[in-house]
Amino acid sequence: MQQSYGVHIKKEGDEVKQYKRYEQTDFAYGEDIIGLDANILVDLVESEDFKKELREQINFNVSKIYTTNIALGEARHVLEKYRGYTRADATNKLDSILKEFSINKISHNKESNELGEKWVNIVKSQMHIKNFKSFPADMRILANLFNQAKINLYITEDQDLEKAVKFINTVRIRVVGEASNINQFKIGQFFKESRKALRRKK
Numbered sequence: 001m002q003q004s005y006g007v008h009i010k011k012e013g014d015e016v017k018q019y020k021r022y023e024q025t026d027f028a029y030g031e032d033i034i035g036l037d038a039n040i041l042v043d044l045v046e047s048e049d050f051k052k053e054l055r056e057q058i059n060f061n062v063s064k065i066y067t068t069n070i071a072l073g074e075a076r077h078v079l080e081k082y083r084g085y086t087r088a089d090a091t092n093k094l095d096s097i098l099k100e101f102s103i104n105k106i107s108h109n110k111e112s113n114e115l116g117e118k119w120v121n122i123v124k125s126q127m128h129i130k131n132f133k134s135f136p137a138d139m140r141i142l143a144n145l146f147n148q149a150k151i152n153l154y155i156t157e158d159q160d161l162e163k164a165v166k167f168i169n170t171v172r173i174r175v176v177g178e179a180s181n182i183n184q185f186k187i188g189q190f191f192k193e194s195r196k197a198l199r200r201k202k
Contacts, residue, residue, distance in 0.1 A: 031063040032153045035145035036103065037138065038074035039157040040176070041067060044101070045079060045093045050176075051100075058101070065103045066149040071141050072105065108144045116143030123164040130160055139164070146170050 036044075043050045058065065072094055079090035098105060116139040129135045138161055145151045154173045156162065165173045 032061055033063050033149060033151045034058070034065045035142065035149065035151035035154045035171075036065065036067045036071070037141060037154070037156040037158065037161075038071045038078065040155050041071060041075035041094060041097060042078050042083070043157075043176075044097045045075070045090075046083065054101070064149070065101060066145055066151060067098075067103055067105055068141050068144050069105060069107045070137065070144075074137070104149070106144060106148050108140060109148065112144040112147040113140050115147055116140035119143060119164070119168045123167050126167045127160075127163055129164070135160065135164075142171075 044054065075094055076087070076090045079085040079093065080087055085093065097103065117136065119139045119142075120136050123129065123135075123139070138156075138158060142154060142161070142165075145154065152171050154165070154171050156173065156175055159175055162173050162175045165171065
C-alpha cells in the first residue's frame, strides 16, 4: 500500500486557495507514464510559468507523456473560441507543445471508447456530475490513455474527474486547477509539494 499525495490550487477572485489530500493507494510508484487532458494542453500554450514548472517536474521519474487526438481537438477549440487564437495559430501552438515536451499523440479506438462509456455508467450510479455535457468525452480520453498508452498518472483541472477516478480505480490523478490563471509561486508550490511527497515514499 502506497500513500498518494495531491494538491489542488484554485483562484477565486483575488484569492488563491490551496487544498491538500493524502490517500492510500495500491499503485506502485516508479517511472510515471503521464496522460494530459485538454485543459492542461491549453495551459501549456497559455502559461510560461506552467510550462517551466512542468518541464522541471518531468526531468525525473517520467517515462513518457501522452495525450489523444480528441484532447488536442478540444484544446484547439478552447484556444479558438475563448482565447482569441485563429485555427492555424492554435494548431501551430499545440504542435509546438507536443514537440517541446515530446508528447505522444494517440488516436481513439472503438474498444477504448466503449471502456470510457462503461466508466461513465459506473460513475453516474455513484455521484452527481456537475458538468455532465463534457464528462463522457473526458472519460473516453482517459480510457484511451489508460487502455492504449498504459498511463499511471493523469493530470487534469477537473475536480469531478478526480472524484470519478476513485470509483473506477485505474490511475493516480493530479488536479492542478486553472494553472494559466495562477502565479508562478503557486504553480511551483504544487509541483514542489508533489516532489516532496514522492521522495518521502522512497
